[in-house]
Amino acid sequence: MRPNALITAVGLALLIAGAVPAAAQTMTTAEVRTWTGQTYLLTEPSLEVRYTIMVPPKDEGAGPSPTAPTTGPQTPMLFGSAGTISQFLDKQADPLQGHRQSDTITLRKGGTEVRLPLANVGALFFTRQPTRSPLPSYAAGHYRYAATAVLADGSRIEGDEVSLGTTFLRGQTAHGTVDVPWQHIETVLFKR
Numbered sequence: 804m805r806p807n808a809l810i811t812a813v814g815l816a817l818l819i820a821g822a823v824p825a826a827a828q829t830m831t832t833a834e835v836r837t838w839t840g841q842t843y844l845l846t847e848p849s850l851e852v853r854y855t856i857m858v859p860p861k862d863e864g865a866g867p868s869p870t871a872p873t874t875g876p877q878t879p880m881l882f883g884s885a886g887t888i889s890q891f892l893d894k895q896a897d898p899l900q901g902h903r904q905s906d907t908i909t910l911r912k913g914g915t916e917v918r919l920p921l922a923n924v925g926a927l928f929f930t931r932q933p934t935r936s937p938l939p940s941y942a943a944g945h946y947r948y949a950a951t952a953v954l955a956d957g958s959r960i961e962g963d964e965v966s967l968g969t970t971f972l973r974g975q976t977a978h979g980t981v982d983v984p985w986q987h988i989e990t991v992l993f994k995r
Contacts, residue, residue, distance in 0.1 A: 833974055834992040835983055838931075843981055845974020848993070850905045850921055851982070853969040858896040905970065910950055910962025917960055919952055926953040927991045929965070948986065955995075 833848035907918045908927070931946040938945075950965040967985040974981055 832994045833972065834990075834994070835972060835974075835988055836990045837983065837987045838989050839987075843974070843976060843983065845972070845976060845981060848972060848974040850908065851902045851971055851973045852905050853900070853902045853971070856899040856901075858898060908950075908952070908967070909965070910952060910960060911964040912962050917962065919954070919960065923954050923956075924952050925955045925957075925993055927951070927988070928953070929989055946986070 831846075831848060833843075833845045835843045835845060837843075906921050908921060908924065910917050910919065928951045930949045930951075932949075934945045934947050936945050948965050949961075949963050951962070952960045954960065971982045971984045972988065972991065973983075
């Protein structure tokens with residue numbers, strides 16, 4: 804075999820070997836089963852966290868107080884003083900809401916926290932136990948969640964407590980984008 808042909812063959816093999824893992828990473832899917840038995844096959848799954856940013860109130864010292872006496876001529880008001888009506892006219896800004904991607908999931912067991920990169924997780928199995936609630940039975944429905952993560956290398960990490968707050972799993976289906984809140988998920992199987 805000629806040296807140029809050998810270099811070309813080796814280069815082609817390296818190019819193919821380098822392309823296979825990249826293609827495998829882009830083909831990630833998640834098979835999700837909910838507690839109600841609904842199943843979804845999601846492409847491009849991502850773990851998203853919703854958040855709210857409260858806008859600070861306007862500086863109260865900027866204007867006259869609604870109870871401060873006025874020194875000039877009184878303007879006739881139909882429904883109250885100028886100070887009381889101004890609170891409706893100068894409405895505060897609504898809180899800002901958004902979401903961001905999370906690349907980890909945290910499991911707790913016996914006071915120890917294990918933070919797992921989502922890229923290393925092959926499957927998540929959730930369990931839930933009803934908690935005692937002072938609420939009436941029709942308003943109850945609070946659960947304590949635990950999870951077992953099966954990593955890509957086959958090892959298992961169990962957590963007796965998991966609380967993902969406002970996290971949800973987002974992915975694409977043939978019908979569009981689906982957002983599944985984490986507390987609705989019984990199992991997730993990731994395929995890469």
